[in-house]
Amino acid sequence: MHSKPVNQINIHNCDLSWYESDEFFCENAHDWQRRKDLFHLQHNRNQFRGPPDMFFQDNYEPTFSCRFEQRLGCNGDGGKWICDVYRLQNKKSCLIYSLGSNGEFSFENETKRFLPNCDIHTFDKTVFNCTNMCIFHQTLIGDGINGTKSLRMLMSELKHTGRYLDILKVDVEGSEYEFFDNLFNTTNNLSENIRQILVEIHLSGLIKNVNNETIYDYKRVHDLFQLFHEKNYVIFHKEVNLYNPNMAFEFSLIKLNKQFFHIKNQSNSMKH
Numbered sequence: 001m002h003s004k005p006v007n008q009i010n011i012h013n014c015d016l017s018w019y020e021s022d023e024f025f026c027e028n029a030h031d032w033q034r035r036k037d038l039f040h041l042q043h044n045r046n047q048f049r050g051p052p053d054m055f056f057q058d059n060y061e062p063t064f065s066c067r068f069e070q071r072l073g074c075n076g077d078g079g080k081w082i083c084d085v086y087r088l089q090n091k092k093s094c095l096i097y098s099l100g101s102n103g104e105f106s107f108e109n110e111t112k113r114f115l116p117n118c119d120i121h122t123f124d125k126t127v128f129n130c131t132n133m134c135i136f137h138q139t140l141i142g143d144g145i146n147g148t149k150s151l152r153m154l155m156s157e158l159k160h161t162g163r164y165l166d167i168l169k170v171d172v173e174g175s176e177y178e179f180f181d182n183l184f185n186t187t188n189n190l191s192e193n194i195r196q197i198l199v200e201i202h203l204s205g206l207i208k209n210v211n212n213e214t215i216y217d218y219k220r221v222h223d224l225f226q227l228f229h230e231k232n233y234v235i236f237h238k239e240v241n242l243y244n245p246n247m248a249f250e251f252s253l254i255k256l257n258k259q260f261f262h263i264k265n266q267s268n269s270m271k272h
Contacts, residue, residue, distance in 0.1 A: 020260040024087065024195070036260060039063045039234060046225075052216040055203060056240070056249040060225055064234035064254065072114065073107035080107050080169055080198040081237040081252040085114055088166055094118035095163055097154070099141045099179075100171035101128060107169065108134040118166065121158065141172045143182035148175070150182045152190055163193070170199040177220050184227045191231050197253045204247045232258050 014026040016033075025032075042063045050058035066083035073079030088094055094117050098108055101124045108120050112133040120134035123141060130136035137158075142148025151168070155161050170176055176199055184191055201224070206217045228235075237252035 020257045022255070022257045024084075024254070024256075035064065036263075039260075040263065043229070047222065052214075052218070053246055055216075055218060055221070056201075056238075056246070059221075060235065060238065060251070062235045062238055064236045064256075066236045066254070069237060069252075070114075072110040074104075077241060077243055078104045078106045079110075080250070081239065082111075082167065082198070083196055083236055083252065083254045088115050088118065091117060091166070093164075094166050095160065096120045096167040096169070097151070097165060098122040098134065098169040099151075100124055100169075100173065101130075102126070103128040105130060105133065111167075121154075123154065141170075141179060142175050143178040148178075150179070152183070152186070152188070155190070165194045167196045167198065168194050170197065174202040174205040176201060177224060180224055180227060184231055191255075195255055197228075197233060197255075198250070199253070200241065200248055200250050202248050204244075228253055232256055232261065234260075 014028060014032070016029045017025045017027040017031075020032070027035075042061055046060050046063065048058040068084045068086060069081050070085045071079045071081050072085070082088075094115060096111065096115075096118050098120065101108075101122050103124075103126070105122070105128075108122055108130065111118065112120055121137060122130050122134045123137045123139050125138065125140045127138050128136060137154070139154070140148045142150065144150035144153055149157075152161075155163070155165075170179065172179060201221065203218070203221065206220055208215045208217065233253040233255050235251055235253050237250075239250040241248040241250060
């Protein structure tokens, strides 16, 4: 299947979606408005007070969909869902960061096969052989303190500051909270240049036993998803990690223009 180059897309047929997706999607206005309606319906019901041991069953369902999303990497743990891979094939320059691998490189290998135009950098605290599909860096990922490195530090060291990060994959076994707090709560707007985030969210560090009572401190999860929303990301895929189904879920998000989230008029598109 050959995709149509971006520079051949007739954006006059999709002005609204082209603008509100920062030149990623091209759909007619009626379908795009339907997407917006569905987003608001699901977003408004994405926090639910159910049984604490079933948190991911009840909270944070996808609020968006990608027509040609694709899972790259091995079956089971290791593969990740990417929104409309073919759109990245048309880019002259493409940059992907994969934070956390534990020596499993099927995501990098298959992504490089589909996207040979992309530079892929993989980071882990332990040294592994990344073959010729990616460039490996030994480092501890976090918020930049206590021996860890933040995304800003990594991009600066690799002279990628100012470059667009097409895909940021994050699987850092519970350190995602500090990592994203640092990324989103600083003033240089680095997150404005990140298109897709593929992240595994872990709960195990948020559950504690106090005086023989189990305490579920899920505020950090809610705060993280609120940050995603405030930075204009929508969830387009959710997948359970069956190795630890109550404690870990995979989420894929894509950044849209802030205008996508504005409600101007109540649409009738849901009635058709």
